[in-house]
Amino acid sequence: GQQVMQIPQYQHVQEGEDFTTYCNSSTTLSNIQWYKQRPGGHPVFLIQLVKSGEVKKQKRLTFQFGEAKKNSSLHITATQTTDVGTYFCAVDYGGSQGNLIFGKGTKLSVKP
Amino acid sequence: NAGVTQTPKFRILKIGQSMTLQCTQDMNHNYMYWYRQDPGMGLKLIYYSVGAGITDKGEVPNGYNVSRSTTEDFPLRLELAAPSQTSVYFCASSYQGGEKLFFGSGTQLSVL
Numbered sequence: 001g002q003q004v005m006q007i008p009q010y011q012h013v014q015e016g017e018d019f020t021t022y023c024n025s026s027t028t029l030s031n032i033q034w035y036k037q038r039p040g041g042h043p044v045f046l047i048q049l050v051k052s053g054e055v056k057k058q059k060r061l062t063f064q065f066g067e068a069k070k071n072s073s074l075h076i077t078a079t080q081t082t083d084v085g086t087y088f089c090a091v092d093y094g095g096s097q098g099n100l101i102f103g104k105g106t107k108l109s110v111k112p
Numbered sequence: 113n114a115g116v117t118q119t120p121k122f123r124i125l126k127i128g129q130s131m132t133l134q135c136t137q138d139m140n141h142n143y144m145y146w147y148r149q150d151p152g153m154g155l156k157l158i159y160y161s162v163g164a165g166i167t168d169k170g171e172v173p174n175g176y177n178v179s180r181s182t183t184e185d186f187p188l189r190l191e192l193a194a195p196s197q198t199s200v201y202f203c204a205s206s207y208q209g210g211e212k213l214f215f216g217s218g219t220q221l222s223v224l
Contacts, residue, residue, distance in 0.1 A: 033212060
């Protein structure tokens with residue numbers, strides 16, 4: 001079946017450092033969503049990207065959708081301990097049901 | 113609104129036992145989903161429903177059954193539990209396919 005590659009699997013940073021996670025597909029995407037899951041919690045929706053080359057910002061978080069709509073990134077500027085968790089991308093290939101395929105996630109730890 | 117409510121939060125089953133994981137949402141969402149999450153593996157879609165009376169298989173449906181008799185409820189049935197079904201189960205809903213998902217708090221299931 002269709003898969004999406006998310007890298008890195010783990011990232012350990014010092015508080016104040018930047019962080020980026022990448023999501024790559026071999027197939028053109030209809031749209032991509034990003035979720036955050038705190039330790040012991042459930043995934044929470046962050047954002048959806050639909051347009052080619054789209055860039056969206058939420059405070060210290062910057063989300064990009066590639067020009068070819070095959071990849072995306074989430075960048076966090078100046079990480080804080082509250083950013084700890086696992087970040088997942090979820091891709092929609094545009095099927096009739098709109099089911100999302102989740103990446104394996106990037107687990108972020110932040111050392112104070 | 114309570115959002116998506118899952119019960120129970122924790123459960124231990126013996127091999128061969130059966131159980132039903134309950135999921136209800138009060139957002140009048142058409143789509144509902146069941147995912148399982150294994151460590152480091154992201155979320156895998158088990159079953160989904162696009163509306164009352166309609167269900168369909170996801171990526172990993174074997175060993176599970178679902179029903180959708182009402183818009184609000186989407187129970188997941190495990191028959192003859194096996195150790196391979198030890199996982200965290202999340203129910204989710206969305207208004208339409210391809211839109212953002214709202215997740216329940218999850219059920220941690222161990223089969224011993």
